[in-house]
Amino acid sequence: MKQVLVLHYSQSGQLTEIVNNIVSSLAQGDDVELNFHEMQLEKNFPFPWKKEDFFGVFPDTFLQKKQPVKPVPQDILNKKYDLVILGYQVWYLTPSLPVSSFLKSDYAKTLFKNANVVTVSGSRNMWIMAQEKVKKHLKNLQANLVGNIALVDRHVNHISVITIVRWMFSGKKKRYLGIFPKPGVSQTDIDNATKFGPIIKSHLIQNKFDSLQENLLKHEAVKIKPFLITVDRKANIIFSKWSTFISKSSEANTKKRKILLKMFNVYLLIAIWIISPVVFVLFLLTYLLNIQKIKRQKEYYASVALLEQIK
């Protein structure tokens, strides 16, 4: 009997629903046993978010500052797994703080050592560099990344910014003002995530994972928009400067920290609504010149490989 560990965390329930759909067919029959664990911090973040907390979590999240995690039950730690499914969401172009803290914990050292891992994310659309960070965690944990499924909000970037912010601050995954589309990953994509289960299962039963990602990609496990690679990479450089500056020059919950976070909030608005459209026009103007590079990047970010640098 194959043992599969499903690690997940979700505030709204979206990511857990995706992961549950993916693994639902694995347990049909008696050749696979599923084991679930919800990764949680000792001090959880309330959902829906208050604006102050939403921005307040930025420096620690981006800098991946480890927070205390809730203990993993002994019966989960004692087993040896043939496959680990790691479900996570992206916060500030980085795995969410509960997930990055878990990946830095001693529990992760036990659970991931020599394990085959499939990552599953449910984000707005900016997940590529977060996945690179997860790849690095897995490498440090001596795990073997064999597959990745990244589900996103498929609407236009700026529409999804408006709708997700509304969702995060209201807690309701509804159509804003009755005009905007529903936020987040569409219910159709969430329901259709069941299609990945049989693919994963056939590789698991044969204990052969080399071509798993190739097969997942045939079923649209990942869809890469080249412009978002550019934005994600550039924004990571700028977020790195902001998070280090805020973290070094202020303590959490102080007046100074609040002022700096407000400045970051204003910067984000300018970046999304003014800088990003300009970058988009430049991206289009130079598209043909960069076509080979774009092709290389698309292929790499859709894969489970980890390179120090991709040009």
Ligand SMILES: Cc1cc2nc3c(=O)[nH]c(=O)nc-3n(C[C@H](O)[C@H](O)[C@H](O)COP(=O)(O)O)c2cc1C
């Ligand atoms: C603080 C915060 C920051 C986020 N930053 C990003 C981001 O950088 N990129 C992205 O695609 N989605 C981002 N999201 C959306 C999440 O990835 C996710 O889709 C959403 O929070 C729903 O996840 P859930 O399953 O935990 O409810 C962010 C959400 C939160 C709460």
